[in-house]
Amino acid sequence: MSEQLFADLIEVANTFGEPEYSRAGGGNASVKVDGVLHIKPSGVPLLTLTEADLVPLHLRPLLDALVSDAPVEGDPVMAAAAAALVPSYAGGRRPSVEILFHALIDDPLVLHLHPLTANALTCNADAVALAEKLLGDEAIVVDYIDPGVPLAREIATVRESYTSRTGKPAPKITLLRNHGIIVSGETAAEIRTHVATVTRAVQAAIDAVPLPAAPAADTAGTRTLVGAIAPTLRGLLGGEGLAVVASDTSDLVRAETGPGSAMLTGGPLIPDQIVYAGSLPCVVEVDDIAQAAEATTAAVADFTATYGKAPVIVVVPRTVVFAAGKDKAAADNALAVFTDALRVTRDANRIGAVQVMDPAQRGFIETWEAEAYRQKVAAGAAVGRLTGKIAYVTGAAQGFGLGITESLLAEGATVVLADLNLAGATAQAERLAAQYGSGKALAVGVDVSDPDSQLDAIHQVVRQLGGLDVFISNAGVLRADGVMTQSVADFDFVTNINYRGYFLGVRAVAPVLATQHAARPDRLFDIIEINSKSGLEGSKRNFAYSGSKFGGIGLTQSFALELIEYGIKVNAVCPGNFLDGPLWSDPERGLFVQYLRAGKVEGATTIDDVRHFYEAKVPMGRGCLPSDVGRAVTYVVEQQYETGQALPVTGGQNMLN
Numbered sequence: 001m002s003e004q005l006f007a008d009l010i011e012v013a014n015t016f017g018e019p020e021y022s023r024a025g026g027g028n029a030s031v032k033v034d035g036v037l038h039i040k041p042s043g044v045p046l047l048t049l050t051e052a053d054l055v056p057l058h059l060r061p062l063l064d065a066l067v068s069d070a071p072v073e074g075d076p077v078m079a080a081a082a083a084a085l086v087p088s089y090a091g092g093r094r095p096s097v098e099i100l101f102h103a104l105i106d107d108p109l110v111l112h113l114h115p116l117t118a119n120a121l122t123c124n125a126d127a128v129a130l131a132e133k134l135l136g137d138e139a140i141v142v143d144y145i146d147p148g149v150p151l152a153r154e155i156a157t158v159r160e161s162y163t164s165r166t167g168k169p170a171p172k173i174t175l176l177r178n179h180g181i182i183v184s185g186e187t188a189a190e191i192r193t194h195v196a197t198v199t200r201a202v203q204a205a206i207d208a209v210p211l212p213a214a215p216a217a218d219t220a221g222t223r224t225l226v227g228a229i230a231p232t233l234r235g236l237l238g239g240e241g242l243a244v245v246a247s248d249t250s251d252l253v254r255a256e257t258g259p260g261s262a263m264l265t266g267g268p269l270i271p272d273q274i275v276y277a278g279s280l281p282c283v284v285e286v287d288d289i290a291q292a293a294e295a296t297t298a299a300v301a302d303f304t305a306t307y308g309k310a311p312v313i314v315v316v317p318r319t320v321v322f323a324a325g326k327d328k329a330a331a332d333n334a335l336a337v338f339t340d341a342l343r344v345t346r347d348a349n350r351i352g353a354v355q356v357m358d359p360a361q362r363g364f365i366e367t368w369e370a371e372a373y374r375q376k377v378a379a380g381a382a383v384g385r386l387t388g389k390i391a392y393v394t395g396a397a398q399g400f401g402l403g404i405t406e407s408l409l410a411e412g413a414t415v416v417l418a419d420l421n422l423a424g425a426t427a428q429a430e431r432l433a434a435q436y437g438s439g440k441a442l443a444v445g446v447d448v449s450d451p452d453s454q455l456d457a458i459h460q461v462v463r464q465l466g467g468l469d470v471f472i473s474n475a476g477v478l479r480a481d482g483v484m485t486q487s488v489a490d491f492d493f494v495t496n497i498n499y500r501g502y503f504l505g506v507r508a509v510a511p512v513l514a515t516q517h518a519a520r521p522d523r524l525f526d527i528i529e530i531n532s533k534s535g536l537e538g539s540k541r542n543f544a545y546s547g548s549k550f551g552g553i554g555l556t557q558s559f560a561l562e563l564i565e566y567g568i569k570v571n572a573v574c575p576g577n578f579l580d581g582p583l584w585s586d587p588e589r590g591l592f593v594q595y596l597r598a599g600k601v602e603g604a605t606t607i608d609d610v611r612h613f614y615e616a617k618v619p620m621g622r623g624c625l626p627s628d629v630g631r632a633v634t635y636v637v638e639q640q641y642e643t644g645q646a647l648p649v650t651g652g653q654n655m656l657n
Helices: 001-014 059-067 076-084 099-104 116-122 125-138 149-166 190-209 218-235 251-256 271-277 290-306 328-351 359-366 369-379 398-412 422-436 451-465 488-519 545-566 589-599 609-617 625-636
Strands: 028-033 036-039 055-058 108-114 139-142 173-174 180-185 245-246 311-316 320-325 389-396 414-419 442-445 470-473 525-530 568-575 645-649
Touching: 001 028, 001 108, 001 190, 028 099, 028 625, 036 059, 036 099, 055 059, 055 076, 059 076, 059 099, 059 149, 059 568, 076 099, 099 108, 099 149, 116 125, 116 149, 116 190, 116 328, 125 139, 125 173, 125 190, 139 149, 149 173, 173 190, 173 545, 180 190, 190 328, 218 245, 218 290, 218 311, 218 320, 218 451, 245 328, 245 451, 251 328, 271 290, 271 359, 290 311, 290 488, 311 328, 311 545, 320 328, 328 451, 369 414, 389 398, 389 451, 389 488, 398 414, 398 422, 398 470, 398 525, 398 625, 414 422, 414 451, 442 451, 451 545, 470 488, 470 625, 488 525, 488 545, 488 568, 525 609, 545 568, 568 625, 609 625, 625 645
Parallel strands: 139 173, 389 414, 389 470, 414 442, 470 525, 525 568, 568 645
Antiparallel strands: 028 036, 028 108, 036 055, 108 180, 173 180, 245 320, 311 320
């Protein structure tokens, strides 16, 4: 029996751990077996909860704490948890902050959610009347009260009052105003039925009212606005580092952030909104797009002076919402929590009138240690020489680009894999995100020879991340042939990718980096060209490639002189031959094959002959590896007094003089 109860708990926790019902570490779940409450730890999402995660607590001390007024040291809920903890538990996790109401409800399974549909009722001034109309005696309503002991006692009082008034046991559905719902039962099927009962009833009422129309979108104007504000916010909101800034320009945002929006000036709807998105957003009124960065800087300064902390959410009314976080996961979560509140506001107003938390209610959550702990656990820790940096690597689906990407991720960076082969870049990004964490690796498609494609790719990065710290122009091609036989088409192809593509990338990204520097003058940003040893000396029967790389050094030095006043360092890394990579080893178009056919290596009759020839030219006896280049890139980023340099990574084959 107990095994089935645990299985049922994990089933419903994982089922209703989706964002529609619970986001981040919000909501909780518990099961009672033989006088012990097994409950979700603080900061662990319902979506990924396992039986091994559960914290076991004896019920008796929890029920005693519920009715006791004896003074305790610290938070009374945590004191009760310490007294109730089963001595054999060695998991070291802290139980949910709402253990007391899980203990007082008799049913073995208890699930607490923050569902978006149901919260259109719970976050409503008409909640009591709506609950009576839509759910009758299937639910009780508990007015908002501070979490912890006060909330648990209020739930107990309302349940007892219902039983005293009706002579029946309290319903299995509890509606917590400006918070969420609690459902309880004996099986997973019963829990699912109760959640469905609330959801269907409220959704039917919402659907009976037409959806408000959103203002028409100004696509071009919004793109310009995002390009000015997002990089500015990266600099303004990052603390020691720079923030990741996510943005949303959806119909919902445009419809629900106009004049009179409760989300702009009224306050938050539920505690989780305060924890992850802040109590109130910073509102930026932009009268002139050309002055958007200045207006943003002034609005953030005013907000910080007024509230004593920087905003998490920044809103340009009827246009865009920005959310800042220490990494993409945190920024995306804050943005989702805020837009969830916009949806709940919209739907609450369709069936009644939205009700926000008042200053006293939100003030308790803002300073409650238990919520700060939950947020800290959910955030986790990150270490590395490039932690907090956002890097963008072209040609990242394979070869040096992929190797550089993996090196940067290992050092803590978030990396955007940009490639003409979007499917390949996406597959690699998904693989790497699974290894390094959600949001750590992203993919965008780019044709580096196309100016509009370069601009569009950078704009995608600005929309998703707010900007970047390191731009790595790595995409390159090679067509080996003699000067008397190479076609103009092949020469142009190499030049357009290697030389012109580098220029187009810098042209697209430099304004973003400059905007960030304007907001944070103490920070320098990096443009790095992955050049070649062939940019340091000529290459026989490979003049198109070598010439493009020599040109790249010229661009690097010239860009360095021009861009340093905007806080942008520009350097080149010049790798030796990556003999194991596809550029050399591809059986159809690899350089071993090309050089053998072109007769570049005198006397060579096989691919192995060509390989041995090139290995013998390196004093360190091997080809260059992606990890060698990755370390060089990290070195260049860390240096604060180097720009316009071309760093050889050639095993001693090429040396600067």
